[in-house]
Amino acid sequence: MRSLDFVIVGFGIAGATIARELVQRGHRILVIDSNVHKATAIAGGTIHPAVLRYYNQVWRADEFWPKAKTFYQNWEQELEIPLITTNGLIRVFDTKEESELWCEKRVDKFWGQYLRPLSDVKEQELTHLNTPHGYGISEDFWRFDPKLLLDTYRQRLTDEGQYLNIELAFNSEHTLNDALADFGVKAKHVILAQGYQQTYWPGLIHGNPIQAKKGQYMIIECPGLKLSKVVKSKFFIIPIGQDYYQVGATYPRQDQPNHIKESQNKIVADLDGLLKMHYRIVDYWDGVRPTTKDRKPILGRMDPQSDVYV
Ligand SMILES: Cc1cc2nc3c(=O)[nH]c(=O)nc-3n(C[C@H](O)[C@H](O)[C@H](O)COP(=O)(O)OP(=O)(O)OC[C@H]3O[C@@H](n4cnc5c(N)ncnc54)[C@H](O)[C@@H]3O)c2cc1C
Numbered sequence: 555m556r557s558l559d560f561v562i563v564g565f566g567i568a569g570a571t572i573a574r575e576l577v578q579r580g581h582r583i584l585v586i587d588s589n590v591h592k593a594t595a596i597a598g599g600t601i602h603p604a605v606l607r608y609y610n611q612v613w614r615a616d617e618f619w620p621k622a623k624t625f626y627q628n629w630e631q632e633l634e635i636p637l638i639t640t641n642g643l644i645r646v647f648d649t650k651e652e653s654e655l656w657c658e659k660r661v662d663k664f665w666g667q668y669l670r671p672l673s674d675v676k677e678q679e680l681t682h683l684n685t686p687h688g689y690g691i692s693e694d695f696w697r698f699d700p701k702l703l704l705d706t707y708r709q710r711l712t713d714e715g716q717y718l719n720i721e722l723a724f725n726s727e728h729t730l731n732d733a734l735a736d737f738g739v740k741a742k743h744v745i746l747a748q749g750y751q752q753t754y755w756p757g758l759i760h761g762n763p764i765q766a767k768k769g770q771y772m773i774i775e776c777p778g779l780k781l782s783k784v785v786k787s788k789f790f791i792i793p794i795g796q797d798y799y800q801v802g803a804t805y806p807r808q809d810q811p812n813h814i815k816e817s818q819n820k821i822v823a824d825l826d827g828l829l830k831m832h833y834r835i836v837d838y839w840d841g842v843r844p845t846t847k848d849r850k851p852i853l854g855r856m857d858p859q860s861d862v863y864v
Contacts, residue, residue, distance in 0.1 A: 558582045561734060561741040563722055566594035567700065569747035570707050574629065577716070584739060585711055588721035592704075593749050596771065596839040598792055598803060599639075599700040601626070604668060606645045606692070606786060607652075609659055613850055616664070619694075626698055633706045636699075640793060642783035643695035644680065646828065647687040656690045668694050682779055682831045697784055697792060725754055727862050745863045750844040755864065757857030764844045764852075770814065771802035772821045773837040776829070788824045798836070801825060814840075 560576050562569045565587035576583050601622050603615035612618060630637035647653050653672060659665040670691045680689065711717035720737065724730035730744060746752055750766040777797040785791040792800040804817035818838065825833065846852060855863050 555735070555740050556584075556738055558584050558739060558741045560584075560743050560745060561586060561739060562745045562747055563587075564747035564749060564752075565589070565704065565708065565717070566592045566747065566749050567597075567703075568749070569745075570594075570704060572745055572747060573711065573716070574707070583716055584741070585717045586720060586722050586737075587708075587717070589708075589719055590721075591749075591751065591842065593769075593841045593843050595701045595704055596841040597700050598771070598790055598800060599698045600695070600784060600790060600792070601698065602643065602692075602695045604665075606643070606690075607648070609655060609665075611664065623696065626696065629703070630698075633703070633710070635702055635706050637703055638696055638698050639795075640697040640782065640784055641693060641695070643692045644677070644689055644783050644785045645692065646683065646685050646689045646785060646787040648787075650687050653688045653690070668692055679781055679783065683785065683828055684830060691783070695784065699794075727754075727756060727860055730754070730862065743861050743863060747864075750842045752844070752864075755856065756860040756862040757855075763846055765846065767843040767845045768806050768813075768840060769803040769843055770806065770817050770821075770838060770840040771800045772818060772825075772835055773839065774799050774801055774825070774833040775836050776831055776833040778831055779829070779833075785828075787828050789821055791825075791828075799833075800839070 559581040560583045562573050562583060562585045565573070565585050569585060569587065573583055573585050602612075603619035604611050626638060647656070656669055656672060660669050660671065670693060672688065672690060677691070708717055718737065722730070722733050724733045734741065734744070746754070750764055752764060753762060755762060775797055776799060779797070779799070781791065781793045781799070784793070789802050790800075794800050801821055804820060806813035806817040852864055
């Protein structure tokens, strides 16, 4: 029987992050992942301290933002990959009033360092976009490549014998330990990082705090557009290289029969209004977000008697 400090079930951004932290602290770990249905691999990878359009700061933005930047930069160096692919965001305003709001917000210290002053000179890279109400630029906006991160780190862990590609079936702490024993593994602690597929919540008797929310991106090819920054109008347009762009993501209403088709039509309608150029749809990517009602993460030991963490 292989004896470990931690088993981590799930290798999306949550599982990968905790795995890296535990390895750095010298613990013996094993990551178990089915490598299917993951949100992280198809996500936009946008990281930013504010939600433009609504002009809200994300939760604990002042703490989160400097830490996130250092965190991803360090990981990029460790893995020796170009992880952070895009710096900067262009926000295409929905209305004339939004440009006034942008200027008002800049008076505040947080927003002042985040939003660039508006300018009358049209940016070269916006030549091919319709911006009737103007636009604002934020340099302090990052995008990392989530798939590259997972693929590279998975390979590292596999090389070290710390990754197992299997689906673990369990619905209680007892069946979890039995399932691990079937694979010859025994761990002091187990961390569940299963995204929307998590159904066992130690310490929670009623209900599941996760709401699964579908999302879809359309992948387009648009030679000549030549965007280096991410553009945000109703949707994000994220440059992913070789004249390809990831456009989305949608929040389709799952109770409607044609929700996928409808969400695709919404992206097309937005793009047709925004782009002055012809583009070609090459693919659709979809995934399921693990969301919570209050949009805050769930983390820790929920049952003091248990060795299973979330
Ligand atoms: C379309 C879309 C776009 C998004 N864009 C952004 C964005 O731009 N910026 C942003 O911050 N967030 C974005 N998100 C949200 C973000 O992707 C998720 O919040 C995040 O990736 C969740 O990570 P996770 O590790 O919790 O789950 P996941 O990435 O889903 O990983 C869970 C893993 O656990 C594995 N697993 C589950 N059960 C088992 C089991 N029993 N045995 C073995 N393995 C198991 C799964 O196969 C999966 O690999 C987006 C999400 C979607 C769907």
